Amino acid sequence: MEEMELGSKTKPSVALAYIEGVADQTLIDESKSRLNRIDVDGILESEYIEEFIKVNPYSFSTSIKFRTGRFISSYLLEGHAAILVDGIPFVLVAPITFQASEDYYQRLMLSAAIRWLRSLFIVISLLLPSLYVAVLTYHHEMVLTTLLISMATS
Structure with missing residues (x-):
């Protein structure tokens, strides 16, 4: 997990979680660069981060999914990256595939x-x-x- 603070006023702690050796390094580097490019006064919800880091803002589909805790470990084992925001119960997982939790x-x-x-x-x-x-x-x-x-x- 790599922690950083986003926002100039609220500064919540944001963590990028991944399993080293399983996750693709280009995915991790791209995630870090997108998170570091966020320049906003405050982050109140994890959806704020999604709006800043998504690939195509006009697309109907998304490459980011909101999940709760029990599925995050399976996504991390598959090589995905998870973005956790302090105080928010939902975790952003990227990139997602066309797959249901079932x-x-x-x-x-x-x-x-x-x-x-x-x-x-x-x-x-x-x-x-x-x-x-x-x-x-x-x-x-x-x-x-x-x-x-x-x-x-x-």
Whole structure:
């Protein structure tokens, strides 16, 4: 753990936690440089730090996750870095992957299959509604007439 103080007025103690030899050194160096670049009057919440260190502020997805204590050790063992703020119960973990906390309690093959299914269904949920709107708007002749009348009345 490496401690530092952020903010010019409040100066909370912030710690960067990682396991040396497991975590990638470029990740640790980048995390340190981003934390050292923060120039703000005060840090009241760990979300303040997230806003300053995230990669793309306009992205819908994030590379940082808020977690509580019991999952942090598993993330550290995987080579992630954790940012702890004094007095805040939530820990920032970076970088995150497309993984749920339930994946730690399943067998490897089962959790890998569930991850693939999760990815597939996210793609389907993003593409299927637009395909539906396109078919009904521009190619309504592709839909059965009885089904189209039923949808129009509803």
